[in-house]
Amino acid sequence: xxxxxxxxxxxxxxxxxxxxxxxxxxxxxxxxxxxxxxxxxxxxxxxxxxxxxxxxxxxxxxxxxxxxxxxxxxxxxxxxxxxxxxxxxxxxxxxxxxxxxxxxxxxxxxxxxxxxxxxxxxxxxxxxxxxxxxxxxxxxxxxxxxxxxxxxxxxxxxxxxxxxxxxxxxxxxxxxxxxxxxxxxxxxxxxxxxxxxxxxxxxxxxxxxxxxxxxxxxxxxxxxxxxxxxxxxxxxxxxxxxxxxxxxxxxxxxxxxxxxxxxxxxxxxxxxxxxxxxxxxxxxxxxxxxxxxxxxxxxxxxxxxxxxxxxxxxxxxxxxxxxxxxxxxxxxxxxxxxxxxxxxxxxxxxxxxxxxxxxxxxxxxx
Amino acid sequence: xxxxxxxxxxxxxxxxxxxxxxxxxxxxxxxxxxxxxxxxxxxxxxxxxxxxxxxxxxxxxxxxxxxxxxxxxxxxxxxxxxxxxxxxxxxxxxxxxxxxxxxxxxxxxxxxxxxxxxxxxxxxxxxxxxxxxxxxxxxxxxxxxxxxxxxxxxxxxxxxxxxxxxxxxxxxxxxxxxxxxxxxxxxxxxxxxxxx
Numbered sequence: 001x002x003x004x005x006x007x008x009x010x011x012x013x014x015x016x017x018x019x020x021x022x023x024x025x026x027x028x029x030x031x032x033x034x035x036x037x038x039x040x041x042x043x044x045x046x047x048x049x050x051x052x053x054x055x056x057x058x059x060x061x062x063x064x065x066x067x068x069x070x071x072x073x074x075x076x077x078x079x080x081x082x083x084x085x086x087x088x089x090x091x092x093x094x095x096x097x098x099x100x101x102x103x104x105x106x107x108x109x110x111x112x113x114x115x116x117x118x119x120x121x122x123x124x125x126x127x128x129x130x131x132x133x134x135x136x137x138x139x140x141x142x143x144x145x146x147x148x149x150x151x152x153x154x155x156x157x158x159x160x161x162x163x164x165x166x167x168x169x170x171x172x173x174x175x176x177x178x179x180x181x182x183x184x185x186x187x188x189x190x191x192x193x194x195x196x197x198x199x200x201x202x203x204x205x206x207x208x209x210x211x212x213x214x215x216x217x218x219x220x221x222x223x224x225x226x227x228x229x230x231x232x233x234x235x236x237x238x239x240x241x242x243x244x245x246x247x248x249x250x251x252x253x254x255x256x257x258x259x260x261x262x263x264x265x266x267x268x269x270x271x272x273x274x275x276x277x278x279x280x281x282x283x284x285x286x287x288x289x290x291x292x293x294x295x296x297x298x299x300x301x302x303x304x305x306x307x308x309x310x311x312x313x314x315x316x317x318x319x320x321x322x323x324x325x326x327x328x329x330x331x332x333x334x335x336x337x338x339x340x341x342x343x344x345x346x347x348x349x350x351x352x353x354x355x356x357x358x359x360x361x362x363x364x365x366x
Numbered sequence: 367x368x369x370x371x372x373x374x375x376x377x378x379x380x381x382x383x384x385x386x387x388x389x390x391x392x393x394x395x396x397x398x399x400x401x402x403x404x405x406x407x408x409x410x411x412x413x414x415x416x417x418x419x420x421x422x423x424x425x426x427x428x429x430x431x432x433x434x435x436x437x438x439x440x441x442x443x444x445x446x447x448x449x450x451x452x453x454x455x456x457x458x459x460x461x462x463x464x465x466x467x468x469x470x471x472x473x474x475x476x477x478x479x480x481x482x483x484x485x486x487x488x489x490x491x492x493x494x495x496x497x498x499x500x501x502x503x504x505x506x507x508x509x510x511x512x513x514x515x516x517x518x519x520x521x522x523x524x525x526x527x528x529x530x531x532x533x534x535x536x537x538x539x540x541x542x543x544x545x546x547x548x549x550x551x552x553x554x555x556x557x558x559x560x561x562x
Contacts, residue, residue, distance in 0.1 A: 007437050014431070014444060018451040030458045086465035089473055090405045112461070 166226030329354030379507025392483030414509030
């Protein structure tokens with residue numbers, strides 16, 4: 001009995017002794033006190049020093065995109081550090097190109113905040129958060145596009161501008177052995193703060209699209225982060241031209257829903273390109289918007305309508321239809337979302353009609 | 367406790383009883399960090415430093431606390447905790463004192479907390495009943511031996527980057543084969559003297 005007591009006392013004593021040393025060390029050697037992080041020459045954060053920059057920023061609710069969670073194995077969490085904080089670490093160099101080294105780009109999960117530092121990050125990161133969500137609904141919009149509704153669990157609400165996107169985390173599964181992130185635009189209005197809708201078109205062998213179409217079930221947990229993007233409705237009184245194809249519907253639908261809710265009665269035309277009837281969706285929703293917004297018109301165009309069908313809408317390539325409807329580019333701005341090829345062709349038509357480049361906003365599928 | 371036996375142990379730990387190549391301990395960090403010579407130098411130095419000091423501390427704890435109290439069976443857990451605390455402490459100090467030292471050496475310290483060769487050295491020194499001086503010689507020698515093995519490996523792997531390796535053997539596969547061949551070469555030294 002007494003032997004057991006001695007064993008417990010000795011190991012307990014030794015461990016406590018070491019623990020005390022560690023606590024003392026933590027508060028003396030490793031105590032860097034309060035340090036200041038200046039973000040983009042503007043915001044000043046007072047933080048506890050000594051921890052990795054990525055983690056420190058995360059605690060201040062600034063999310064730098066990172067796929068590996070700070071293990072230094074994805075190389076995504078790059079941040080420009082304008083203060084001299086010492087040389088590059090061996091764990092950083094595999095990820096930072098020589099040109100980036102000249103610009104003081106660092107891997108934020110590897111460097112520690114030990115002094116006052118000035119950093120530069122893209123402005124949009126400042127509003128980015130990570131959300132835990134649950135799949136609340138999945139429905140087919142067409143034969144290859146699904147609408148996925150995610151209910152936010154933690155945090156419970158999201159603030160975004162209509163047209164922005166989030167990154168969806170795809171966990172490890174058959175097609176990927178590490179989590180990957182893919183960007184999708186919100187299709188729902190920003191006023192629905194507790195859930196978001198995404199429209200995901202199936203791409204054969206696509207890591208995220210296969211996951212969303214064949215693996216995701218109602219009730220599943222999904223991690224997202226965001227919002228990101230410069231694609232949102234500018235506040236002015238120009239006439240609006242929307243052009244979208246396929247799941248490019250999503251951000252445009254979000255913007256139009258927002259307009260209907262806020263009663264923004266700007267003159268707007270929405271050209272939606274599809275191959276045939278089976279690729280059209282949400283037509284009834286758009287008709288509803290036409291009733292609510294008297295200056296809004298939805299123009300679906302089919303490039304290849306089914307034979308023997310009584311398609312009464314426009315037929316032809318989306319560029320031809322846009323060109324036909326556009327009388328002049330004066331006092332107009334345009335919002336485009338779709339494949340790179342479609343966007344390139346449409347931007348050409350729009351500039352030819354006199355809409356200046358800087359008033360053409362687009363969201364390209366990567 | 368003569369000087370000669372300490373030197374023999376030191377020498378044997380480097381060549382004939384190399385902890386990595388004859389006991390195959392410390393393999394994971396050996397394979398993971400041996401891609402470049404300069405990073406292996408940092409890791410090798412860190413291992414040497416930690417091995418030398420932990421074998422000394424663990425010897426004192428073993429002989430002045432565990433043996434008198436008849437608690438030697440606790441050595442595994444006690445040694446591990448002491449190694450972990452020591453490594454943590456050294457990392458904190460290096461990080462505070464020198465950025466250059468931290469960048470070249472300190473960054474590897476968390477890696478070797480769980481390096482089995484460090485615990486292996488402490489356990490062998492107990493099993494073989496070394497004196498204090500011999501233990502330090504053994505720790506230092508094992509560290510240098512490990513250091514030698516990893517820079518040899520890194521040198522070979524740097525050359526290997528430019529050679530064609532059969533599919534399926536790339537990465538850890540070929541590294542293990544090379545480690546095996548190196549081990550055979552080191553076995554050749556064992557005729558000189560042997561530790562048991």
